[in-house]
Every structure is written in structure tokens, then in C-alpha cells.
Amino acid sequence: HPDAWSQRPMWGTNHVVSNVVIQKASPKGEIEVRSRFHMMELRRDDVRHFAGSYTHHLKKTRDGFRIKLQRVDMTNAQAAYDYVLQVWV
Numbered sequence: 001h002p003d004a005w006s007q008r009p010m011w012g013t014n015h016v017v018s019n020v021v022i023q024k025a026s027p028k029g030e031i032e033v034r035s036r037f038h039m040m041e042l043r044r045d046d047v048r049h050f051a052g053s054y055t056h057h058l059k060k061t062r063d064g065f066r067i068k069l070q071r072v073d074m075t076n077a078q079a080a081y082d083y084v085l086q087v088w089v
Helices: none
Strands: 012-027 030-043 046-061 064-074
Touching: none
Parallel strands: none
Antiparallel strands: 012 030, 030 046, 046 064
16 A cells, blocks of 8 residues: 555654753752654655654663653644544544
């Protein structure tokens, strides 16, 4: 099917992350960070845009920080996507 998701032809993406802010920091080395993102995807002749905010809870380890929790809140989460089957019961 021509609309079936495939990696052929290859698609192109671009990600921008900005407004990175440390919300909380604990003495145990855990921090909460919020940021904004915008992602553009080009697949065949279609361009799609996704935007929203990230929340990361990071934990300090010997090797640096590790992601303990990652949350994505999309600004356009209510939009219909052509690749998602929506069923109303």
C-alpha cells in the first residue's frame, strides 16, 4: 500500500530543542529539566510538523546524568494523523 509506513524512500527530519530550564534540583543529584521542541519531517512530498515540550528527570551517576523519566507533551496532540487509525466506540 503506498501509504504504509516504510523507511523507503528515506525521510528527513530536523529537530530543534530550546528554552532548556532546570525546574528542580535535589541534593541527591536528581534534576528536573523542561524544554520546548519543534520537529519537521519530510517524507516523500509531505512535510509534517510536531511541537511541544519535554520534561526530563535526570539522575546523576558516576558516568554523568542518566534519564530516569522522559515525558513528551505535544502541542498538536489533538490533531488527526494520517498514519494513526482512530476508532470511536
